[in-house]
Amino acid sequence: MSETSALIGFVSSGSSGCSYGFAAEDPIYEKAIAECCVIKENPSFSEGILLKCVDKQPMFPYLHFAQFHSTDHHQRQREIDDVVKECRIFSGSLFGAYEEVYSIQKTTTSNDARLPSSRHAGYIVVGFKILDDSSKQHALEKSWLSWSGAREIYKHSPRVWNLRRISLRRNVPISGSSSRPFAYILMCEFSSILHPSNTIQALDMCERLRVRNCGHIALYQVHTSYSTVSTTARKPYSNSLAAVKRQTMMRGLSHDVASIPSETTEDRRGRLRVRDHSFQYSDEHYTAYQ
Numbered sequence: 001m002s003e004t005s006a007l008i009g010f011v012s013s014g015s016s017g018c019s020y021g022f023a024a025e026d027p028i029y030e031k032a033i034a035e036c037c038v039i040k041e042n043p044s045f046s047e048g049i050l051l052k053c054v055d056k057q058p059m060f061p062y063l064h065f066a067q068f069h070s071t072d073h074h075q076r077q078r079e080i081d082d083v084v085k086e087c088r089i090f091s092g093s094l095f096g097a098y099e100e101v102y103s104i105q106k107t108t109t110s111n112d113a114r115l116p117s118s119r120h121a122g123y124i125v126v127g128f129k130i131l132d133d134s135s136k137q138h139a140l141e142k143s144w145l146s147w148s149g150a151r152e153i154y155k156h157s158p159r160v161w162n163l164r165r166i167s168l169r170r171n172v173p174i175s176g177s178s179s180r181p182f183a184y185i186l187m188c189e190f191s192s193i194l195h196p197s198n199t200i201q202a203l204d205m206c207e208r209l210r211v212r213n214c215g216h217i218a219l220y221q222v223h224t225s226y227s228t229v230s231t232t233a234r235k236p237y238s239n240s241l242a243a244v245k246r247q248t249m250m251r252g253l254s255h256d257v258a259s260i261p262s263e264t265t266e267d268r269r270g271r272l273r274v275r276d277h278s279f280q281y282s283d284e285h286y287t288a289y290q
Helices: 027-040 073-087 134-142 150-156 199-212 241-247 265-276
Strands: 004-011 045-053 062-069 094-105 122-128 163-172 184-190 216-227 249-251
Touching: 004 027, 004 073, 004 163, 027 045, 027 062, 027 073, 027 216, 045 122, 062 073, 062 122, 062 216, 073 094, 122 199, 134 163, 150 163, 150 184, 150 199, 199 216
Parallel strands: none
Antiparallel strands: 004 062, 004 094, 045 062, 045 216, 094 163, 122 184, 122 216, 163 184, 216 249
């Protein structure tokens, strides 16, 4: 059995109010960031990302994907349950604990299990709900490549999207919870799917999947990545606890910015020689006016 479980939370857009005493332009984003702070305080938490939906008028604007690592399966489950209760999720949001059932992983990335942090990285996420008859789930999982859309995504994804991993995750019911999250979630991770040259084609694929698929399909971009506070990390500028929490939350980065070459000594000497031979006059050639 795997030593890692995932907390996947779909943040609903149904609530229009904000619980804080000041106005906010995006209360849903404010709530999602507050939930990230709650998630990363858990002792079994290892790393997580906050994803933002790029679809027009999405049902779930933000998506939490956090990994919890522990050798004790029941302990991981209890801690994820506690996190969900502490988050006080909005009505309509779907939070749950998930375990990986099957996966397809690119060979070159098999040794790199870290979650993506680039702004060009993203996920095609497909959520499924099923009937209460759980006796047929084992047979259903065996044919997951067909009904989940994984085979179609794997076959028709352009190489420039840089597909890294496709995984099917199964929900582990939370004790005492009245909500019914997705029973299965298909997560397809790409390194460059949301590069400006790929975004339109990615949205088009999601529309094609909606025509043939019976699940909830959305395209998400990496918005914020965060992990546990390292004791060996560089000392922050401020010693306050709030500053430490802020600095451990990292926005997604773009890797297409070329670095500026450092100035060499020869380049500087060349410019100095040009300056010395230019037409420069001493101050006595200029008349001061008062």
